[in-house]
């Protein structure tokens with residue numbers, strides 16, 4: 001059995017209504033790409049058995065592999081297992097171990113089990129279970145005529161869990177022998193999309209395998225070098241090195257990380273290495289930077305907290321900023337940002353601080369201080385740096401770009417031994 005082409009079928013009326021963003025499809029698509037399986041199409045179908053069966057028939061004709069996600073729950077509108085059984089023309093049969101797992105799940109949570117929960121122990125006859133250790137709805141895999149259909153639940157963490165637990169390995173064994181995709185991602189910050197395109201365009205056009213792709217993500221630019229490697233390809237790593245060094249020659253000043261490394265992980269490891277504690281004062285980002293830092297597991301080792309000082313009064317009360325200073329320069333000013341960063345150091349006794357103040361919009365801009373103007377100050381016991389930035393975009397984008405910029409500026413500050 002060898003799998004070359006695939007279709008993902010996302011199931012759920014809430015997806016069609018736009019209530020849920022179809023992140024499962026992008027997650028699975030990326031997995032298939034890494035495995036060297038060509039994804040020919042993705043589709044979305046509502047919770048309707050007949051329409052799901054139709055979609056499966058169509059996808060089956062054109063592909064070796066179908067992966068569905070969603071609709072494996074206990075309620076009446078969860079019809080994926082019935083649709084797959086109907087499509088394959090088999091019965092649903094009970095799996096006793098799954099039945100026990102479901103009972104156990106409810107006993108442990110001390111909640112009453114209802115009859116409809118047991119529908120999740122039913123699987124199309126002849127299917128193989130893909131155990132879901134995070135939820136009650138396990139997925140399943142059915143083989144027929146050299147093709148495969150896989151059904152996964154809807155919750156994204158459960159989809160990820162099943163891939164990690166069993167499906168990554170299963171699918172790797174099913175891909176064409178010896179063929180695999182290798183990739184590396186170079187990450188940059190501080191330059192715009194058109195600049196990247198302009199600088200790398202000739203490489204983008206020249207190289208086909210390995211090839212280049214760009215991803216622009218909240219102020220950061222990821223350049224991905226991808227190669228489809230056959231068993232007898234021996235020099236692909238050298239070719240990838242060659243492209244990588246060409247890219248770094250041109251954009252090296254903006255480079256900050258590779259592959260799984262992120263600006264968050266770099267900040268965290270420097271703070272740990274230098275044994276420094278960080279605290280923040282946030283105005284226009286309202287705590288978003290603190291949220292981002294604390295989403296990194298283990299942040300308590302270096303993070304004290306964020307003072308969300310949105311109003312002028314709070315800036316005065318919590319950071320000791322004088323009303324005269326705010327009157328003179330305004331709350332969105334280099335002077336105020338600097339005073340906020342110093343104020344955090346005084347109030348919390350931390351080693352390094354970041355302060356953000358800006359005009360996120362859509363109201364409140366003037367000619368001198370337009371919407372998107374943001375000041376970010378970074379202070380240590382030795383120095384203060386203030387940066388004036390101007391972001392374009394709506395309120396949400398300005399706030400998100402401010403958070404990313406603050407992390408990068410903090411990273412540069414921490415990497416410079418003369419500042420801390």
Ligand code: ATP
Nearest residue numbers: 010021022023024070071072073078137153154155
């Ligand atoms: P459950 O046992 O939770 O009912 P299920 O397999 O029936 O699982 P659904 O009811 O279809 O899954 O979806 C459950 C939740 O998972 C949805 O409310 C939604 O939040 C999320 N979800 C479903 N499909 C997707 C998708 N394609 N992308 C991202 N999230 C999704």
